[in-house]
Amino acid sequence: MSKYICILALSLSLLSCKNEKGETPKVRYDNSAKEKPVEKVDDTPIKVADLPINFSGTNYLIHPVGDLNIYGREKAPTDSALGTEAEQSFKVSNNNDNELTGYLQNLKFQEVGSDSIRALTTKPILIETVTYLKSVADKSKKHFIVYTLSDADTNKDGKVDNNDIKTLYLSDISGNNFIKLSADFQELIDWSLIESKSRIYFRVIEDINKNGAFDKEDKVHYHYLDLLAKELKVQEYNPVN
DSSP: OHHHHHHHHHHHHHHHHHHOOOOOOSOOOOTTSOOOOOOOTTSSSOEEEOOOBOOTTOSEEEEEEEEOEEEEEEOOTTSSSSSEEEEEEOOOEEEETTEEEEEEEEEEEEETTOOOOEESOSSOOEEEEEEEOHHHHHHHSOOEEEEEEEOSOTTOSSSOSTTSOOEEEEEETTSOSOEEOSOTTEEEEEEEEEGGGTEEEEEEEEOTTOSSSOOTTSEEEEEEEETTSSSOOEEEEOSOO
């Protein structure tokens, strides 16, 4: 009898372990494992673009591009059959004054008066916010856009999405000079514009213990960028020490 009890206990233990699901880390460092190829932006999902927006005082139209949203809902009691039916949304972004938000695969830029449209990038990315720095433009006539986005499959699940590391980017109003401000494998915490100094300040966190998560054991870095400098260069500083 004791033999069968032991076998039953072992089986239950294995089943319990199999059903446990841990959180997917934002970073995987095991390069020996076979990496899944990153999904191309133009693969299976149906791409749609919102109508273009024009930030006040600029000479460019911006076309937000994202995936067609398809989701299900329960059928009403009067429907001929039980179950769910698909609904779809063609809207991929939200526009609030000088900011776009959403889960965008790309942006397309078009100069007013031109039929030519160019993409922000050809690489797989997921853009969450697009912020036009109007106060800087009003002061200096320099037109900048700040982006928060994911630009790499850092958790190696085969796609670039909001489960990957969030980074900070900058471009001019035409989408040219698209540059990364935060370092690779450092998670953006937040950023802000200090108008009086025409500077962007931002914080990132580095996974110094390489456990794939960002927590209190890791290191926070502080940076700023002077938007009026002749050469745009990110500077690190330490307000803690």
